[in-house]
Amino acid sequence: MTLITRRKNDKTLNDMAAPAPADTCARGHPVLRPKFPVPSDIEVSQSIVRDVGLLPIEEVAREAGILPSELLPWGTGKAKVQFAAVLSRLRDAPHGNYVVCTGINPTPLGEGKSTTTVGLVQALGAILGRRAYACIRQPSQGPTFGIKGGAAGGGYAQVVPMEEFNLHLTGDIHAISASNNLLAAAIDSRMYHEDSQSDEALYRRLCPGGRGFSNVMRRRLVKLGIDPNSDPDDLTTEERSKFARLDIDPSTITWNRVLDVCDRHLRVIEVGLGPNETYQPRGTVGGETPRRQHARRTGFDIAVASEIMAVLALARDLADLRDKLGNMVVAYSRGGETVTADDLGCGGALTVLMKDAILPTLMQTVERTPVFVHAGPFANIAIGNSSIVADRLALKLAGEDGYVVTEAGFGADIGMEKFFNIKCRASGLKPKCAVIVATVRALKMHGGGPPVSAGKPLAREYTEEDVPLVTAGCCNLAKHIENARKFGVEVVVAINRFKSDTEAEVAAVREASIAAGAFDAVVANHWAEGGKGAEALGRAVIAACEASDVGNFRFLYDLELPIRAKVETISREIYGADGVDFSELAEQQMAQYESSGFGNLPICIAKTQYSFSCDPKAKGVPTGFRIFVREIRSCVGAGFLYPICGDIMTIPGLPTRPGFYDVDINVETGQVIGLF
Amino acid sequence: MTLITRRKNDKTLNDMAAPAPADTCARGHPVLRPKFPVPSDIEVSQSIVRDVGLLPIEEVAREAGILPSELLPWGTGKAKVQFAAVLSRLRDAPHGNYVVCTGINPTPLGEGKSTTTVGLVQALGAILGRRAYACIRQPSQGPTFGIKGGAAGGGYAQVVPMEEFNLHLTGDIHAISASNNLLAAAIDSRMYHEDSQSDEALYRRLCPGGRGFSNVMRRRLVKLGIDPNSDPDDLTTEERSKFARLDIDPSTITWNRVLDVCDRHLRVIEVGLGPNETYQPRGTVGGETPRRQHARRTGFDIAVASEIMAVLALARDLADLRDKLGNMVVAYSRGGETVTADDLGCGGALTVLMKDAILPTLMQTVERTPVFVHAGPFANIAIGNSSIVADRLALKLAGEDGYVVTEAGFGADIGMEKFFNIKCRASGLKPKCAVIVATVRALKMHGGGPPVSAGKPLAREYTEEDVPLVTAGCCNLAKHIENARKFGVEVVVAINRFKSDTEAEVAAVREASIAAGAFDAVVANHWAEGGKGAEALGRAVIAACEASDVGNFRFLYDLELPIRAKVETISREIYGADGVDFSELAEQQMAQYESSGFGNLPICIAKTQYSFSCDPKAKGVPTGFRIFVREIRSCVGAGFLYPICGDIMTIPGLPTRPGFYDVDINVETGQVIGLF
Known part of the structure; x- marks a missing residue:
């Protein structure tokens, strides 16, 4: 009986005292020789820093083709990239090969999509010597301290330093929370102020004498069909009312507040219960009419589910970011008109709050290949794809013979479908190949094996050979392969190997994959071996890209359908x-x-x-x-x-024993302890 | 009649097309020749970047005495400083002169404490050629987008780039929000899980077989008098119950959630209203007993009022941070025992979330002198002082002949009192001099002038000479001077000059200051003139420090009092x-x-x-x-x-026309517009 707590704890924390001698990769960098058994993720990450050393991020950038003037170093081992400058410089360069990495429906322990994305670029870059870039998503701190493992990959296929990756990173999710919640406050306080003021008083406060209309106000004027170059004094009484009174119908508000914390008690809340959040209805005289309370039922979502995260993932550039943020519809007026962030006066401020967040973050794998981290996870309750900006940046840097592996989270039914139908439609970029990650464990579960859950012992079916169970479960994988083929891309199945998998089990998966239309199906062992363990996978992906014709790429549905x-x-x-x-x-x-x-x-x-x-x-x-x-x-x-x-929740909860119980710091060295 | 909206809008946005020729400061750096009328703060900041150029932050660090290995560059014009390395290297160095900058009770438009702090170090450093460091606080984004001006100083006495300073900075406040809210989620979800589980089930979940106690659990064992080196299997039934059941009395919870947003509707809220936040009371069988709702009335504070911000301000080092965070008491058990962050298993995770936040941020003034930004404002509802870590770092770097000017927010009755009685007591550092900032405008208000409020026209009293009104108002300043003298420090009054102030009015302030016991009282015009405008103030502060005897420093009260x-x-x-x-x-x-x-x-x-x-x-x-x-x-x-x-609120609200209406971005250049 094996006890699972998190995936990463399958492994023994063995002796790290004697540093392993370093090998050299295809690009001449030292590579730590993997240990067996594989230490915990944080031990691997810290051993890279200690025994091999991080490549200075300026060097990572240089090797990735980024100029010093296009780079903003940002703390330990991280930098932001001025993508607009790079794209302008490389405007005539061809795009690299575009590969999406996704998975079958996972067990709660995960299939290793991030690990495979990272392992695959290590193989392509450090082993096979190609220009290869990973585009992955910034993890939510909610699950980091809750129940999930890290999102930096794992073992010898991870982004380092993993502490930096898993905590704060360069603050993008914090910027999303800040802007999301500024807009939420603007909604409630606008309703509060409108409730107690006449149209004219509101207008005079919004447009005090001598100041003219601000940028964001001119956007509302355009929407209302009023000349945006008007002076505030020029508007008619009717125009002033239209301008000043948004008249939000509270029942139509769909904008929630967000936190990057698993706080289930914020799912449904009532706000505005304080004695000072009452208002005197218009037309009444002080004290005569009882003051009404400005209470409202609403809720929090996890920050990565904010529309602003989706805007970050889908924006093409700063101008597009500005427009998208301003155009977000948060509610309707009582007359049925949309109420947008710009109507609330917020679109500019939200963009300013997001001005650094739109710059992708550059980091490195354990084998010193470049990784762009941008936008967020949770394809179940969000778009859950890394950003268009990062993908485009990487594709230009990769050039014709290079490879960009971008991650589309969770099962291919949600992450990959959104990648094709939403993200590729918005970007115009055409992928050549989908890598679908599967594990024998998850396929056994799909074949009828007992439930798999975090913190519970794994049943015998999962630790001993059971080919019929695997074969039965391959239906799940086959359906995902067929789904991917509907979009016209080649499919490579990555069988993410666990030590208990047998040859016969793996062969069954391979056979079922080919039968379902996969270009190839390859066993990969990057978690234990690094890029070398994914060399065959890398070769299969290269072959699939060579065989693929981007002209075959197509969407599943027409936008014009109801x-x-x-x-x-x-x-x-x-x-x-x-x-x-x-x-x-x-x-x-x-x-x-x-x-x-x-x-x-x-x-x-x-x-x-x-x-x-x-x-x-x-x-x-x-x-x-x-x-x-x-x-x-x-x-x-x-x-x-x-x-x-269904009953999916847009903010998760914490278990009885959250992951934060293990996390601590060595106050002498400053090293983080117990983060996966 | 002058219309005030924010203080910074007193000034005209004049032509910035023709760059002014640069002068050179005492340290050989180019300095922008101030324009008249003074442009908006953001125009001044952007003109510095454009016409003079920022000093690379690595150079600012070098001039400040910080080694490259002690610096972590962090985005544009900012870096974090590895203070522990610096303090260790300079452990035998003498401390510089320690000066606190505070003010009289302000008008809502502010007295210019930050501006004076910055102007004073510009005078000391760039004009008088001393080693001079400002220690100021990171602004809250709540007021930045609400009603207040920036906190970077203003005019030609500010920290640049001011957009970087006023937005996100290096993420410290975001780290505070993240850790504060992780702890809040831990409280509610612990109560939820405890309500539905037996002591033994709880214990088994907290300590699953084979994992041992984690670091943070061992701290709880010590508190309970149990051997921290025990194995989980060794505890008696009674010990297991004590360990696992915190039994929080919900009525004693004082831990609020926080956001760095002015969101008054979160002052009082009810959480846990969702259908899934119900629980089955222990001992009942599914379905028989109605499920109870886990709802609770609570609220949000502004992030800077979080106890974690105070911990950041008062922690001496990483080890002290770890202890302080773990020791935070969030509630009491039904039996009257304290419940701490460590009891909830969070102390280590909170420290890990704060590991970068404890590093002070280095920036520069418009005259390229070093500024440490650390910890938060709002002395009305928080400690509102910059950090002990930053002050100590600056004092060591300054050395015997150098100067450190640290900011203590709002009126001296709250900011300075907390600086002396709390911060200096915790640090053991002894200040020599208090600079009390006063404006003629505020003194007139204290003398009986009509109310001053943001967005309203200033009354005639404030724009024309009225010496008797100023004299009458000097009582407020005199009381603050007398208060400061009770702590045994010298007092220098900085009369922060506005263009409407007359010689006779200023002379009246000076006379009243000396009569009340000030060492000196000096007119300063750094807002319009930069360091040169505060040269006399700088000389007065030097003289006061020379005259001061730190042996006189004393606290106002004994800790042993009830x-x-x-x-x-x-x-x-x-x-x-x-x-x-x-x-x-x-x-x-x-x-x-x-x-x-x-x-x-x-x-x-x-x-x-x-x-x-x-x-x-x-x-x-x-x-x-x-x-x-x-x-x-x-x-x-x-x-x-x-x-x-009184009725002070721990999270502010937004006015009808918040500051965010003016904020936008130039999507071509990426420049921020309208941020003060």
């Missing part, structure tokens, strides 16, 4: 559902969005990652089920609609 | 109150704290900065009033008790 039809297409074609049921709220929202002109946006479905269906327990390839959409939020700024399916 | 007596001493001696009234809650809390052994902590009073009393409208030197303490929070980790007086 919202309902788009949700149904994804549900039937990708999930295998019989159909979709919409709640009354979702029906109203679809009607609202279509009448507001948002009907032609792509669809970003929030649903469990553990199954093709909405039932996390339905493994393999469930059939005979329907998808239930309980709510559809609009992310007009980011550019998609966001149906929330 | 809590009540300490609050009364501050209220009578500093505020001039007749006495103090405590709410029933405050009485209970005092009893609780004294019985828990926290009675000997110093006192950090939260009250309005606009008056010596709790009534913001009571100007001058009010008499015949009492202080009302409505609540006393304990900040056991930071090391003080925190009485909340």
Whole structure:
């Protein structure tokens, strides 16, 4: 019986006292010779720093083709990249080969998508000598201190220093929280001030004499059909009222506050309960009418689910970021008009708060190959893809013969589908190959093995050979392969090897993959061996890219279809559902969005990652089920609609024994302890 | 009639097209020749970058005496300093002269304390050629986008680039929010899990087989009198229960969540209202007993008011940070035992989240002198002082003949009192001189002038000469001078000149200052002229330090006094109150704290900065009033008790037209627009 707590604790923390002698990679850098058994992730990361040394980030940048003037060093082993300068310099350069790394429906212990993304670029870059870049996502600190392992990869296929990667990084998620919550405060306080002031008083306060309209106000003037070059004194009484009174209908507010913490008690809250958050309704005289309370039921989401994270992932450049942030619709007026961040006066301030966040962060793998970290995870409740900006930057730097491996989180049914239908549509970039990561353990689970959960012992089925169970579970992998083929890309299956996997089990996976239409299926052992362990995978990806024709790339649905039809297409074609049921709220929202002109946006479905269906327990390839959409939020700024399916939660909780129990610091050396 | 919106908008945005020729400072650096009228703060900051250029931060560090190995560059014009390495290297060096900069009770437009702190070090460093360091506080983004001006100083006495200073900086406040809110989530989710699990089940989950106790658990074992080297299997049933069940009494929780946003609707909220935040009480069988809701009334504070900000300000080093964070008391058990961050398993994780935040940030003034930015503002509702770590670092770098000017926010009645009684007590550092900043405008207000408020026109009294009004208002300044003298330091009054001030008005201030016991009182015009405008102030401070004897420095009260007596001493001696009234809650809390052994902590009073009393409208030197303490929070980790007086709010609100309306970005150049 093996006790699992987190994936990373499968391994023994062996003696790290004697540094292993270093080898040299294809690019001439020293590489730490992997130890066996593989130490914990943090031990590997710290041993790299101690025994091999980090490559100075300026050197990583130089090797990646970035000029010193395009780089902003940012703490230990990290820098931000002035992508606009790079893209301008390389405007005529060809793009590299674009590869997306995704996975089957995972167990709660994860399949190793980040690890495979990192291991694959180590193979391509450090072993096979190609220009290779990984584009991965910044982890949420919620799960970091909750139940999940790190997102830096693992073992000898990880981004270093992993403490820097897993904590704060360069502050992008904090910037998202700050801007998201500024907008939330603007909504509630605008309603509060509007409730107690006449139109004229509001207008006079918004436009005090002698100041003119500010930039953001001119955007609202344009929306209202008023000359943006007007002087505030020029507007008619009617125009002033239209300008000043947003008249938000509180029941239409879809903008939640966010924190990057697993705090389930913030899922549903009531705000405005203080004695000072009352207001005197207009037209009443002080003291005569009882003051009303300005309370409202709302909630927090995890920061990575903020629309602003999606905007970061999908923005093309600073100007696009500004527009997208200003265009975010947070509510409707009582008259049915959209209320945007710009209407609230916030679009400029949000962009200023995000001005550094739009710069991708450069780090390095344990084998010193470059990694761009940008945008966020959680493809179950968000777009969960790394950014267009980072991918484009990497593709230009890679050039014709180079490779960019970008990560699309969780199961391919959500992460990859969103990558193709939303992100590639927004970017115009065409991928050649999808790497689908599978583990024998997860396939056994899909074949009918007992539940796998963090903190519980693994059943015997998972530690001993059971080929029929693996074969039965390959249906899940096959469906993901077929789904990927619908988009016209080649598929390479990466069998992420665990030490208990047998040759016969692995052969079964390989056979099923080829039968389902995969270009190739390769065993990879980068976790234990680094890039060398993914050399065969790297060769398969190169071959797949050479065989691929980007002209075959296609989307699953037309944007012009009705919202309902788009949700149904994804549900039937990708999930295998019989159909979709919409709640009354979702029906109203679809009607609202279509009448507001948002009907032609792509669809970003929030649903469990553990199954093709909405039932996390339905493994393999469930059939005979329907998808239930309980709510559809609009992310007009980011550019998609966001149906929330089943009982998925947009902020997780903490278990009884959260990961933070293990985390501490050595106060003598400053070294972090126990972070995976 | 002059329209005030923010202080910084008194000035015209004049033509910046033709760069002014640069002069050279005492240290050989080019200095921008000030323009008249003085442009907006952001224009000055951007003109420095454009016309003179920032000194590379590595050069600022070198001139400041910091080695390259002690520096971590961090984005544009900023770096973090490895203070422990510097302090270790300079362990035998003498300290420089320690000067605190504070002010009279301000108008809502501010007196210019930050501006004077910066202008004074520019004078000392760039004009008078001394080693001079400013230690200032990172601004809260709440007011940045709300109603206040920036905190980088202003005009030609500011920290540049001011956009970097006023936004995110190096992420310290974000780290505080992240750690504060992780602890908050830990509290609610622990109560949730404890409510549905037996002691043994809880224990088994906290200590799953084979893992041993983690570092943070061993701290709880020590607190409970159990051998910290025990194996989890060794504990008796009774010990397991004690260890696993914190049994938090929800009514005793004083730990709030925080955001760095002015969001008044979060002052009082109810959390845990979601359908999944119910629990099945222990001992009941599924479905039989109705599930109870885990709802609780609580609130958010502004991030800078977090106890973690106070810990950052008062920690001596990393080890002290770890202890202080772990020792924070967030609640009491039903049995009356303290519940700390370490009891909740969080102390190590909080420290890891704060590991970069404890490194002071290095920036530069417009005249290229070094500035350390560390810890936070809001002396009204927090300690509001820059950090001990930064001050100590600067004092060592300054050496015997150098000067360190540290900022103590708002009126001297709160900021300076906390600096002396709390911060200097914790650090053991002895200041020589207090600079008290006064403006003729504020003194007129204290003399009986009409109210001054942001966004409203200034009354005639403030724009025309009125010597009797100034003289009448000098009582406020005199009381602050007398208060400072009680601590045994020399006082220099800085009369922060506005263009409407007349010679006769300024002479009246000078006379009153000397009469009240000031060492000197000097007019300063650094806002318009840079360091040169504060040259006389610099000379006065040098003379005061030479005349000062640190042996005279003393505290106002003994720690051994009862809590009540300490609050009364501050209220009578500093505020001039007749006495103090405590709410029933405050009485209970005092009893609780004294019985828990926290009675000997110093006192950090939260009250309005606009008056010596709790009534913001009571100007001058009010008499015949009492202080009302409505609540006393304990900040056991930071090391003080925190009485909340009057109706002060621990998170501000947004006005009808918040500052964010002006903020935008030039999407072509990336330049920030309209940030003050």
